[in-house]
């Protein structure tokens with residue numbers, strides 16, 4: 233009874249954490265607060281993955297999104313000029329024009345949610361890592377490799393762009 | 404009478420967490436004392452000698468009390484919310500690592516199937532906490548410290564992960580307990596000494612890269628006191644500063660404990676007949692030895708420059724880790 | 740090729756030098772420490788260390804050499820001629836004491852530790868006492884009083900000195916007048932006599948001008964000056 237209640241409480245805590253901080257991300261005026269609020273959204277999502285007994289995915293979420301992408305975002309904000317008192321407009325002047333894509337996107341998401349077939353599975357506390365690894369190297373090898381090639385290309389491209397040009401140097 | 408049976412797990416978890424926090428505090432107290440003693444004796448000094456009689460053993464407690472009753476200063480121009488939040492984030496990130504440390508076969512917070520991976524993942528929280536602290540302080544030293552720290556931790560996460568993969572590959576699992584179990588029966592079964600010299604190189608790379616992960620000398624650029632005052636915690640004082648401090652020593656313990664787990668046979672004795680000494684003592688002993696080596700290195704080597712730091716990571720540790728990984732992979736495949 | 744060689748050489752050097760450094764610090768870890776636990780253990784200073792001044796007042800003959808040598812003029816001495824009634828005793832070298840040292844004050848806070856007063860002292864009563872903890876609670880305490888005469892005694896002796904001097908001057912003047920009356924000898928000779936035996940005259944006004952700034956408490960520091968007669972310094976000089 234109490235255990236069940238505790239589980240529920242943790243679940244709702246995670247949900248509120250995720251949604252609440254996502255709202256902060258969108259509506260906060262200071263860009264860095266938005267970036268840091270994103271941390272809690274991502275952690276909340278990782279927690280929800282744990283509830284879905286996707287342990288490997290949760291850890292990857294932390295490692296990739298919190299450790300990598302969020303850090304990059306914060307770095308990006310840090311390197312922006314005038315970051316201490318920069319405010320970003322969180323409203324648009326063309327509200328009606330903005331309504332169109334919002335409604336369109338919302339409609340699509342709603343449609344997908346409605347039309348998809350949802351399977352209720354009993355959460356199993358079985359390790360997923362082994363299956364994940366096998367599938368990544370067999371069934372989904374091509375998408376996996378394509379994604380890595382894409383990332384590699386982006387990496388090399390970024391390095392190429394960041395390098396000073398030859399003519400910039402006198403020596 | 405309420406049946407306690409269903410809540411046993413819960414109660415045990417709570418007790419364990421409290422125990423770990425206590426252990427972490429005690430370890431930090433001991434480590435500060437040890438650090439000053441090691442520093443002193445390496446420089447032919449004595450270190451603290453007065454408080455508490457025997458070799459100043461009460462000095463860390465005096466320091467802790469001083470920290471706790473100190474005024475808590477928040478700079479007027481700081482970002483107050485983030486400033487208050489940051490130390491907890493860093494502390495949580497360090498404490499979370501303790502969850503999967505196997506003090507003994509049964510004395511482990513949670514034998515996660517993804518143990519090693521989990522540790523690497525939760526350390527990301529520390530990076531964010533440090534960035535937050537640096538930014539919220541509204542101080543250029545804090546800012547530089549935070550930037551350096553984040554850059555360094557992200558870079559060195561790669562060699563750390565790659566060299567941790569080697570014992571993972573050899574054991575065929577990421578669970579801490581199983582990795583240790585695969586190293587039972589004498590020190591020649593430890594992963595450092597199997598597949599010589601690859602795993603030894605992996606161990607060395609892991610150890611050095613973990614120094615950078617926890618911002619210890621010679622990679623202590625983020626808190627380089629001679630140029631940045633104290634880096635990202637320049638503006639912190641009192642209990643919040645103590646949180647950073649605890650987190651730092653906690654991190655030292657965690658990275659050393661992982662090295663002891665995956666390379667040095669965890670809770671197993673170096674010789675089978677020594678197994679009568681209980682496992683946690685071996686585990687903590689090995690970890691404490693590695694912590695001692697960290698301190699020893701700190702008082703031996705000068706601080707690196709930023710470009711040297713990056714050179715060591717990207718041009719030396721990384722290629723060697725990759726080559727290591729390939730060769731050990733080959734070894735594992737050939738051995739079947 | 741060259742770059743490859745350098746790369747591996749760097750790694751080799753890195754590994755070996757770090758190992759060497761660790762070996763060195765490891766050895767130092769077990770070496771005896773050089774720390775002196777200060778308030779409990781104290782270092783013995785070398786004999787010529789300029790620590791704190793001390794005057795062994797019973798061997799000081801009041802010659803004022805030190806007061807003149809001092810570049811910052813912080814030694815203030817007042818003397819009076821010894822008379823038979825004083826029972827002044829002998830100097831350490833056995834000769835009878837000629838001058839009573841009424842006050843001997845040193846403003847330690849202004850001392851620059853140049854050591855000139857120690858150099859010039861003919862009796863070697865001015866010496867370094869091999870202690871360095873001249874810490875006090877007030878500035879006044881840094882004014883060192885080494886003479887043992889209480890203030891009223893000082894005043895009495897000074898007055899007696901004045902009277903004696905005046906008498907002497909009178910006698911001299913009378914003698915000079917007699918001589919001048921008696922013969923046709925020139926004046927300079929008798930005048931030079933009183934000037935010569937009042938050798939301290941030029942020093943006294945300056946000392947008198949400087950001392951009133953600080954109230955002298957009637958503190959007979961007899962233990963202070965007598966317990967350390969000339970320690971190593973005497974031997975060292977000899």
Ligand code: SF4
Pocket residue numbers: 792805808809810811812813814845849850851852853854855856857
């Ligand atoms: S040592 Fe001090 S008292 Fe002696 S002459 Fe120098 S300044 Fe004057």
Ligand code: SF4
Pocket residue numbers: 794798799800801802803804805806816859860861862863864865
């Ligand atoms: S020089 Fe020596 S003897 Fe002469 S007054 Fe000074 S301390 Fe006394």
